[in-house]
Amino acid sequence: MIVLLLGAPGSGKGTQSQRLIKRYGFKYLATGDIFRAEIAQKTALGLKAEGYVKAGKLVPDDVVLEMVAGRIEPGGQYLLDGFPRTVDQAHGLSEILRRAGTEVGLVLSLTLSSAEAIRRMSSRRICSNCGEVFNVISRAPRVENVCDKCGAALIQREDDSAATAEKRLMVFELQTQPLVAYYKGEQLLKEIDASGAPDAIEAAIAAEIDARGKAR
Numbered sequence: 379m380i381v382l383l384l385g386a387p388g389s390g391k392g393t394q395s396q397r398l399i400k401r402y403g404f405k406y407l408a409t410g411d412i413f414r415a416e417i418a419q420k421t422a423l424g425l426k427a428e429g430y431v432k433a434g435k436l437v438p439d440d441v442v443l444e445m446v447a448g449r450i451e452p453g454g455q456y457l458l459d460g461f462p463r464t465v466d467q468a469h470g471l472s473e474i475l476r477r478a479g480t481e482v483g484l485v486l487s488l489t490l491s492s493a494e495a496i497r498r499m500s501s502r503r504i505c506s507n508c509g510e511v512f513n514v515i516s517r518a519p520r521v522e523n524v525c526d527k528c529g530a531a532l533i534q535r536e537d538d539s540a541a542t543a544e545k546r547l548m549v550f551e552l553q554t555q556p557l558v559a560y561y562k563g564e565q566l567l568k569e570i571d572a573s574g575a576p577d578a579i580e581a582a583i584a585a586e587i588d589a590r591g592k593a594r
């Protein structure tokens with residue numbers, strides 16, 4: 379099954395994705411993670427995306443679609459996080475999946491107030507080495523500013539700074555919210571309240587996935 383996770387930045391898409399990968403064995407495609415890795419490695423794709431990502435703007439659809447098309451294999455069970463972000467990307471995804479002989483099976487929309495999304499983004503820290511995500515309020519590392527997994531330093535994502543986080547939320551409302559209506563129309567959308575504890579959110583998501591059929 380192909381499952382999409384939609385939600386404002388800070389709504390917990392990354393955290394839930396890690397849980398769902400363990401639970402169902404999905405292959406995981408997080409466009410934001412891919413861009414951050416490509417930017418760090420200074421690849422051609424990274425150079426194209428860098429200015430947009432740092433400013434909290436969306437990378438142009440053609441760049442994103444080309445990147446995703448090269449990463450979807452026929453027959454794979456995928457969890458897509460942070461993609462699509464626009465209705466045009468959704469159309470592009472349908473085409474990519476059609477060519478791979480599959481289609482979107484379920485779209486989960488994590489809902490959260492803007493105030494809570496900003497609070498979560500500003501308290502988020504990521505490992506500068508392995509990318510593990512922490513939160514100084516809800517998931518503090520054992521040692522301050524040190525990754526529990528690999529011992530490297532934790533940093534704040536540049537685009538999680540207050541001004542850029544607000545900008546990303548605005549972009550989300552303007553460009554990504556219309557996707558909710560689009561997938562509702564396609565009868566694929568399920569809304570999940572993302573304000574609670576991670577275990578409760580995971581259980582709500584798993585109930586929807588199980589209702590649609592096993593993921594592998």
Ligand code: AMP
Binds near residue numbers: 442460546
């Ligand atoms: P994220 O980690 O999902 O919050 O994404 C971080 C940044 O990467 C976004 O603010 C965009 O600049 C870029 N990005 C990630 N996914 C997409 C996408 N599907 N379309 C356009 N830009 C994206």
